[in-house]
Amino acid sequence: MIMNLAIIGFGNVGRAFARILLERKQDLEKRYGFQSKIKGIFELNGAFINEAGLNIKDIINLNPNEFEKHENWKSKVSANNLIPKLDIDIVVELTHTNIKTGEPGLSHIKTALNNGKHVITANKGPLALAFPEVQELAKKNNLYLRFEATTGGAIPVFHLAETALMGNKIISIKGILNGTSNFILTQMSRQNVPFSIALKEAQELGFAEADPSLDVDGIDAACKIVIIANSILKQNVTLSNVKIKGIRQITKDAIELAREDGYVIRHIASAENGKLEVSPRLVPENSTFAIEGTQNLIRFETDLAKEIYIIGRGAGGREATSAIISDLLYIHKKTQ
Amino acid sequence: MIMNLAIIGFGNVGRAFARILLERKQDLEKRYGFQSKIKGIFELNGAFINEAGLNIKDIINLNPNEFEKHENWKSKVSANNLIPKLDIDIVVELTHTNIKTGEPGLSHIKTALNNGKHVITANKGPLALAFPEVQELAKKNNLYLRFEATTGGAIPVFHLAETALMGNKIISIKGILNGTSNFILTQMSRQNVPFSIALKEAQELGFAEADPSLDVDGIDAACKIVIIANSILKQNVTLSNVKIKGIRQITKDAIELAREDGYVIRHIASAENGKLEVSPRLVPENSTFAIEGTQNLIRFETDLAKEIYIIGRGAGGREATSAIISDLLYIHKKTQ
Numbered sequence: 001m002i003m004n005l006a007i008i009g010f011g012n013v014g015r016a017f018a019r020i021l022l023e024r025k026q027d028l029e030k031r032y033g034f035q036s037k038i039k040g041i042f043e044l045n046g047a048f049i050n051e052a053g054l055n056i057k058d059i060i061n062l063n064p065n066e067f068e069k070h071e072n073w074k075s076k077v078s079a080n081n082l083i084p085k086l087d088i089d090i091v092v093e094l095t096h097t098n099i100k101t102g103e104p105g106l107s108h109i110k111t112a113l114n115n116g117k118h119v120i121t122a123n124k125g126p127l128a129l130a131f132p133e134v135q136e137l138a139k140k141n142n143l144y145l146r147f148e149a150t151t152g153g154a155i156p157v158f159h160l161a162e163t164a165l166m167g168n169k170i171i172s173i174k175g176i177l178n179g180t181s182n183f184i185l186t187q188m189s190r191q192n193v194p195f196s197i198a199l200k201e202a203q204e205l206g207f208a209e210a211d212p213s214l215d216v217d218g219i220d221a222a223c224k225i226v227i228i229a230n231s232i233l234k235q236n237v238t239l240s241n242v243k244i245k246g247i248r249q250i251t252k253d254a255i256e257l258a259r260e261d262g263y264v265i266r267h268i269a270s271a272e273n274g275k276l277e278v279s280p281r282l283v284p285e286n287s288t289f290a291i292e293g294t295q296n297l298i299r300f301e302t303d304l305a306k307e308i309y310i311i312g313r314g315a316g317g318r319e320a321t322s323a324i325i326s327d328l329l330y331i332h333k334k335t336q
Numbered sequence: 337m338i339m340n341l342a343i344i345g346f347g348n349v350g351r352a353f354a355r356i357l358l359e360r361k362q363d364l365e366k367r368y369g370f371q372s373k374i375k376g377i378f379e380l381n382g383a384f385i386n387e388a389g390l391n392i393k394d395i396i397n398l399n400p401n402e403f404e405k406h407e408n409w410k411s412k413v414s415a416n417n418l419i420p421k422l423d424i425d426i427v428v429e430l431t432h433t434n435i436k437t438g439e440p441g442l443s444h445i446k447t448a449l450n451n452g453k454h455v456i457t458a459n460k461g462p463l464a465l466a467f468p469e470v471q472e473l474a475k476k477n478n479l480y481l482r483f484e485a486t487t488g489g490a491i492p493v494f495h496l497a498e499t500a501l502m503g504n505k506i507i508s509i510k511g512i513l514n515g516t517s518n519f520i521l522t523q524m525s526r527q528n529v530p531f532s533i534a535l536k537e538a539q540e541l542g543f544a545e546a547d548p549s550l551d552v553d554g555i556d557a558a559c560k561i562v563i564i565a566n567s568i569l570k571q572n573v574t575l576s577n578v579k580i581k582g583i584r585q586i587t588k589d590a591i592e593l594a595r596e597d598g599y600v601i602r603h604i605a606s607a608e609n610g611k612l613e614v615s616p617r618l619v620p621e622n623s624t625f626a627i628e629g630t631q632n633l634i635r636f637e638t639d640l641a642k643e644i645y646i647i648g649r650g651a652g653g654r655e656a657t658s659a660i661i662s663d664l665l666y667i668h669k670k671t672q
Contacts, residue, residue: 020640028503154641156500163499164492167364167661288631288647292622304356304658305490311624311645322640325503 006040009094016317122149128223146327154319179294180215217246342376345430352653458485464559482663490655504638515630516551553582
């Protein structure tokens with residue numbers, strides 16, 4: 001069966017996903033019997049639509065100002081209006097994270113699930129704000145809602161919990177879920193500089209946004225721990241349930257004092273004893289939690305396997321695509 | 337469908353497995369619809385056999401010298417003779433690793449696969465010596481041969497590669513696959529002691545055998561990298577294809593010199609560019625490879641997710657049971 005797809009959001013991740021799906025067409029067919037057709041690619045001001053399947057090769061190299069010239073471009077159509085009418089199996093929702101309302105992603109996800117389409121998303125906003133609701137909607141309609149790319153970038157946190165640790169009871173989950181704040185803490189410690197200088201370096205290197213609040217104030221990590229708590233620990237929680245403390249107040253002195261006792265400061269997200277928290281904490285300098293740079297880390301505490309740590313790249317288009325493709329193959333396997 | 341099991345080898349891991357299967361009977365049924373019956377438990381000098389299902393509670397607390405008194409005990413029966421006659425679905429092979437001949441495990445595995453039984457094993461010997469052969473036998477007979485517990489203890493290395501990293505091309509695999517040699521290297525470095533003293537400490541703590549050769553000469557790690565290379569990288573290799581160098585020759589001076597340049601020495605197993613190797617190597621002291629103590633680590637280098645590290649406990653009965661149960665649930669899911 002050919003899987004018919006629509007992509008909503010054609011930024012860095014959307015383009016990487018479309019490109020890689022094209023690159024490994026043969027490979028995915030050979031290894032997994034997976035075939036797909038992209039019928040729609042939605043952007044803010046319109047969409048590429050072709051019910052026979054878009055020619056992705058043409059589209060991935062276009063600049064946004066060239067979209068209008070393409071024969072399959074339709075101006076001013078919206079995903080919420082068109083998704084119900086298109087013959088597609090899976091909506092891949094990749095619009096930007098909005099932690100105030102979850103929109104436009106939340107509406108896209110609901111529209112898809114209300115109209116018989118499975119959903120794969122890399123968008124944290126809708127899940128952080130409304131996980132219990134959208135999960136219930138997927139369940140009611142007998143559809144898959146997958147979100148490996150929302151948390152830990154390339155790290156397959158949800159697949160790991162669901163299949164690889166089968167049979168274990170997962171007691172708690174802790175992690176370093178934001179690469180930007182970990183980079184800043186690493187630089188403060190390595191170069192003995194204050195927060196403001198380390199932040200500036202992160203911004204210059206493209207690791208931090210002009211407004212770094214989502215990262216350094218712990219909101220991004222909080223969204224991720226909410227998704228983890230709902231899906232792996234079966235809690236019914238949203239962003240408002242997380243106690244959040246950022247890293248702006250961490251001083252050079254605090255880092256120096258920690259070092260004297262053999263500790264480093266890391267920005268830790270945790271789901272433990274029913275409580276969700278994101279805050280700076282002391283970890284021994286030779287512990288696995290003392291990872292450096294932009295890496296992400298997740299630690300599962302389980303009853304049989306005890307502690308399992310998984311570490312990898314928390315950001316990047318190809319890395320997110322790794323997660324999205326694993327979701328795609330998951331749905332493909334389940335629906336054959 | 338109730339899964340009928342036979343366990344061969346009732347040592348530390350066999351007992352932990354039987355105990356935990358009993359402990360979480362309800363839980364496994366509720367979460368996965370999994371039900372099982374243990375019909376046979378084989379030891380060197382006989383077996384517990386009951387076609388209606390053994391009462392495991394009675395048996396797990398018996399000392400070997402009490403076996404004969406049990407009503408289900410049959411003296412001098414052998415697994416190779418009885419397995420073909422018993423109505424069982426899965427043979428769980430947990431005898432000791434023998435890296436010279438693979439026996440008795442190798443015969444048990446072949447007998448099971450030749451007689452329509454799936455196999456789960458924690459025994460590295462048969463796979464390190466004859467992976468291509470037994471894999472082919474399983475394939476030919478349409479049976480599952482699973483071995484999550486052979487490598488990395490509780491770390492779900494094979495599940496991770498197979499499901500969580502789906503869609504990625506795995507380029508190379510490197511790891512610290514022997515907790516004993518990592519403990520020894522850690523202690524040499526931390527306490528500035530020679531190999532002989534660190535080995536003695538490992539022996540006193542029960543981390544190393546009286547004859548530590550399998551661990552410190554790299555043979556155990558080599559067996560594991562062979563299993564990884566065959567199953568994940570689809571190579572056809574055995575133990576004889578691994579270039580092996582142990583850690584006995586590592587001196588205090590070498591560790592000190594490394595430290596001066598910011599490095600530590602770790603015993604690394606690698607499958608890279610078609611070559612298999614186990615040898616001591618320098619790794620930066622702040623790299624993820626510089627893990628301490630008896631932990632195991634595996635690093636996958638992939639094309640999309642890039643580097644993914646997974647770290648966990650490499651030994652222990654409950655930890656191995658975590659891996660065995662994941663294999664059990666895997667076969668259960670596939671055969672429903």
